[in-house]
Amino acid sequence: MNFQLNEEQEMTRQMVRDFAEKELRPGAEERDDQEKFSRDIFNKMGELGLTGIPFPEEYGGGGCDFISYVIAVEEISRVDASSGTTLSAHTSLAGWPLYKYGSEEQKKKYLEPICLGEKLGAFALTEATAGTDAAAQRTTAVADGDHYVLNGNKIFITNGGEAEICLVFAVTDKEKKAKGISAFIVDGNTPGMSAGKKERKMGLRSSPTVELVFENCRVPKENLLGKEGEGFKIAMSTLDGGRNGIAAQAVGIAQGAMEEAVNYAKSREQFGQPIANFQAVSFMLADMGTKIEAARLLTYQAAYLESNGLPYGKASAMAKLFAAEAAMEITTNAVQIFGGYGYTRDYPVERYMRDAKITQIYEGTSEVQRLVISRHLLG
Amino acid sequence: MKLILSDRHLKKKQEFTSFADQELDNGAEFPRRNLRKAAERGLMGLPIPVEHGGRGEDFLTYILLLEEVSRVCASTGVIIAVHTSVGTFPLLYYGSKTQKEKYLPGLAGGTLLGAFALTETGAGSDASALSTKAETREEGYILNGSKMFITSGGEADLYTLFATVDRSAGRRGITAFLVENNFQGLSAGPPELKMGLKRSSTTELRLDNMPVPSANLLGKEGEGFNIAMSLLDGGRIGIAAQGLGLARASIEYTRLVLKKRDTGKPGTARDAACLLAELETRLEAARLLTYRAAVMKGNGLRCSAEASMAKIFATDLAVGAAVKCMDICGIAHCSAEGKLARYFCDAKATQIYEGTNQIQRIVVAREMLK
Numbered sequence: 089m090n091f092q093l094n095e096e097q098e099m100t101r102q103m104v105r106d107f108a109e110k111e112l113r114p115g116a117e118e119r120d121d122q123e124k125f126s127r128d129i130f131n132k133m134g135e136l137g138l139t140g141i142p143f144p145e146e147y148g149g150g151g152c153d154f155i156s157y158v159i160a161v162e163e164i165s166r167v168d169a170s171s172g173t174t175l176s177a178h179t180s181l182a183g184w185p186l187y188k189y190g191s192e193e194q195k196k197k198y199l200e201p202i203c204l205g206e207k208l209g210a211f212a213l214t215e216a217t218a219g220t221d222a223a224a225q226r227t228t229a230v231a232d233g234d235h236y237v238l239n240g241n242k243i244f245i246t247n248g249g250e251a252e253i254c255l256v257f258a259v260t261d262k263e264k265k266a267k268g269i270s271a272f273i274v275d276g277n278t279p280g281m282s283a284g285k286k287e288r289k290m291g292l293r294s295s296p297t298v299e300l301v302f303e304n305c306r307v308p309k310e311n312l313l314g315k316e317g318e319g320f321k322i323a324m325s326t327l328d329g330g331r332n333g334i335a336a337q338a339v340g341i342a343q344g345a346m347e348e349a350v351n352y353a354k355s356r357e358q359f360g361q362p363i364a365n366f367q368a369v370s371f372m373l374a375d376m377g378t379k380i381e382a383a384r385l386l387t388y389q390a391a392y393l394e395s396n397g398l399p400y401g402k403a404s405a406m407a408k409l410f411a412a413e414a415a416m417e418i419t420t421n422a423v424q425i426f427g428g429y430g431y432t433r434d435y436p437v438e439r440y441m442r443d444a445k446i447t448q449i450y451e452g453t454s455e456v457q458r459l460v461i462s463r464h465l466l467g
Numbered sequence: 468m469k470l471i472l473s474d475r476h477l478k479k480k481q482e483f484t485s486f487a488d489q490e491l492d493n494g495a496e497f498p499r500r501n502l503r504k505a506a507e508r509g510l511m512g513l514p515i516p517v518e519h520g521g522r523g524e525d526f527l528t529y530i531l532l533l534e535e536v537s538r539v540c541a542s543t544g545v546i547i548a549v550h551t552s553v554g555t556f557p558l559l560y561y562g563s564k565t566q567k568e569k570y571l572p573g574l575a576g577g578t579l580l581g582a583f584a585l586t587e588t589g590a591g592s593d594a595s596a597l598s599t600k601a602e603t604r605e606e607g608y609i610l611n612g613s614k615m616f617i618t619s620g621g622e623a624d625l626y627t628l629f630a631t632v633d634r635s636a637g638r639r640g641i642t643a644f645l646v647e648n649n650f651q652g653l654s655a656g657p658p659e660l661k662m663g664l665k666r667s668s669t670t671e672l673r674l675d676n677m678p679v680p681s682a683n684l685l686g687k688e689g690e691g692f693n694i695a696m697s698l699l700d701g702g703r704i705g706i707a708a709q710g711l712g713l714a715r716a717s718i719e720y721t722r723l724v725l726k727k728r729d730t731g732k733p734g735t736a737r738d739a740a741c742l743l744a745e746l747e748t749r750l751e752a753a754r755l756l757t758y759r760a761a762v763m764k765g766n767g768l769r770c771s772a773e774a775s776m777a778k779i780f781a782t783d784l785a786v787g788a789a790v791k792c793m794d795i796c797g798i799a800h801c802s803a804e805g806k807l808a809r810y811f812c813d814a815k816a817t818q819i820y821e822g823t824n825q826i827q828r829i830v831v832a833r834e835m836l837k
Contacts, residue, residue, distance in 0.1 A: 089469055089470065089471065089472060089473065089476070089527065089758055089759075089762050090468055090469040090762070091468060091470070091759045091762055091763070092468065093468060094468065097468065155468055350835055350836065353836070354836060364832075364836050367825075367828075367829070370828070370829070370832035370836065371825070371828045371832065373831075373832050373835055373836070374779075374827075374828035374829075374831035374832040374835065375779075375828070377772075377776065377831055377832075377834075377835050378756075378776040378779055378780055378831060379780075381756060381773075381776055382749075382752035382753075382755065382756055382776075382780055383752070385470070385752065385755035385756065385759065386748075386751060386752050386755065388468060388470055389470040389471075389751075389755060392468055392469070392470040392471070393470075393471070398471075403751075406747070406748040406751055406752075409744075409745070409748055410748050410749070410752055455741070457744075458741035458742075458744040458745055459737070459740075459741060459744070460744075461744035461747060461748060462737070462740035462741050462743060462744040463740075465722060465740065465743060465744060465747055466722065466725060466726060466740050466743075
């Protein structure tokens with residue numbers, strides 16, 4: 089075993105950390121306040137080569153492994169979790185299925201601009217009545233000549249309304265249930281697809297989460313991803329890897345909150361000494377540090393397995409479950425260490441706490457992760 | 468990064484798994500037979516260099532052994548851990564050539580059992596407060612005092628024992644000695660009646676005008692505290708491995724119970740399975756933390772915080788998993804003689820010895836607040 093980052097991974101960490109400190113930290117609070125998505129930030133990530141890290145260079149990707157990718161998500165989320173989710177959804181949920189299931193033509197046409205950061209990606213699976221039970225899709229796709237005609241509504245779509253490339257799941261054969269779902273690549277400007285309600289959220293407020301409405305939206309047949317009926321399989325395998333991106337996001341959020349708490353505990357004086365001197369505080373910090381290390385190792389392990397062609401479904405579910413739960417606890421305790429100040433919006437820890445919550449929910453709730461893991465354990 | 472065991476380590480681990488499953492027993496008495504079986508395979512000196520009679524394996528391999536042994540018999544696990552981490556390593560690191568030649572082959576070969584005597588009634592977490600006295604004589608030292616909670620007390624052949632040559636000098640007076648069990652004036656008290664680790668002997672050691680020849684001074688006078696502290700990281704990783712083995716034992720037991728259980732109500736079984744999933748996730752995290760600390764230690768890197776994190780996480784899990792597994796398995800699996808009760812009682816010690824988990828948190832926090 090070897091627990092040290094290699095040179096490429098170390099360089100990725102350094103580069104992304106510099107980027108996050110320089111480009112993300114100054115405006116993070118304001119963007120959160122104003123619930124403002126910054127396309128400029130995404131474009132800069134593209135210029136730096138962060139938008140296609142784990143994909144081959146022939147498609148414009150970075151040609152790096154998944155550890156480098158999760159490190160990038162972690163470092164960005166350490167400063168600005170909203171930007172972390174933009175990158176994670178773009179890479180794991182839009183880029184990856186195109187890379188894994190796309191035809192050569194589809195990869196050239198869609199994966200390449202995603203990798204280069206010229207186009208932003210999104211993943212549209214969830215519906216009002218199809219959340220955890222994703223197979224209960226109601227959006228339909230009916231073949232009509234050279235096209236499929238899509239009708240229905242998708243909700244909670246990260247990057248929705250901003251993305252130029254959307255992967256959309258719809259029912260092509262209702263009889264076949266999960267095996268009757270298909271995946272489509274939909275250009276952002278396709279007539280009949282429009283952005284509906286933009287959600288007002290407690291966290292990740294500068295990442296847009298919107299409804300996507302499909303009204304007789306005609307998608308060319310060559311934009312079917314994989315085969316008809318493979319949609320559910322594509323969605324589930326995409327989420328297996330996507331979970332690891334969320335795990336990385338949770339690790340980054342927790343790390344950011346912990347660093348704030350450590351600095352505060354060292355400088356805040358009560359009873360004539362820094363509060364870090366009190367074990368009630370320092371033990372909380374020690375538990376934060378221990379859990380973050382555990383979460384990080386689980387996350388990197390899942391990324392390692394994926395990079396080496398080994399099964400990673402159980403590992404990424406474990407990483408996401410543990411990291412998300414740890415992030416919620418750690419950010420809550422960070423607010424606790426700040427006391428009353430932590431509850432105000434003058435300090436960033438309340439933002440970290442708000443941002444952490446979603447990691448327990450999206451790309452499969454913690455409860456779903458436990459179910460996934462238990463199936464691996466008990467068959 | 469390579470975050471899975473190499474083929475070589477995997478092969479060793481399999482060797483230890485079958486050794487533990489097939490050769491170790493779960494009797495009630497001091498596990499002499501288990502220790503002899505371990506000695507026959509060179510496992511009492513696994514990480515000791517070949518030239519000193521050991522098997523010359525790396526630190527991670529040793530940790531894998533402790534995990535596998537503790538999974539089956541945690542008492543045997545702690546005896547081997549103490550024998551190796553704090554009974555043999557100090558001699559390897561600080562012993563003179565003569566001392567090594569005299570004792571190392573026996574310890575590594577398992578004909579001698581090693582132990583460690585630091586703790587006293589008034590010196591637990593604050594080890595520097597020890598009061599056992601070592602007075603200089605022409606031919607060596609005379610030791611007086613008493614040691615508490617000594618693992619393998621009365622059973623061990625050689626103790627790394629700490630006493631002070633000058634109490635006013637505080638920790639700089641503390642000195643380490645190699646004490647043979649047959650030294651005149653040394654006697655072991657009756658074994659403590661413990662809630663767990665019942666097969667391991669834990670006793671008081673009384674030192675009554677016990678002469679120790681100069682040849683048995685380990686290191687120099689006043690170096691004892693540093694010697695003791697330098698062993699802690701390795702020792703703690705060993706206890707983390709013990710916690711890991713115990714947690715695995717509880718989880719594996721429960722997994723088999725669930726596999727057999729058919730409640731007729733799928734929902735119930737699924738809820739129980741999800742509780743198990745949570746434990747399995749933490750087990751994987753504990754494993755990674757422990758192996759990472761072991762690899763760092765093996766590479767000679769500083770790993771105090773990593774070792775403490777591993778110990779906190781793995782041993783807290785060992786206790787938590789045993790309790791949660793009783794919840795999952797139900798009352799039929801909770802008898803005092805049952806395995807889960809044994810795992811629970813054994814696990815509790817791992818949160819306490821080699822530095823309580825509160826001490827570990829102090830170590831981690833100190834590192835974070837630097």
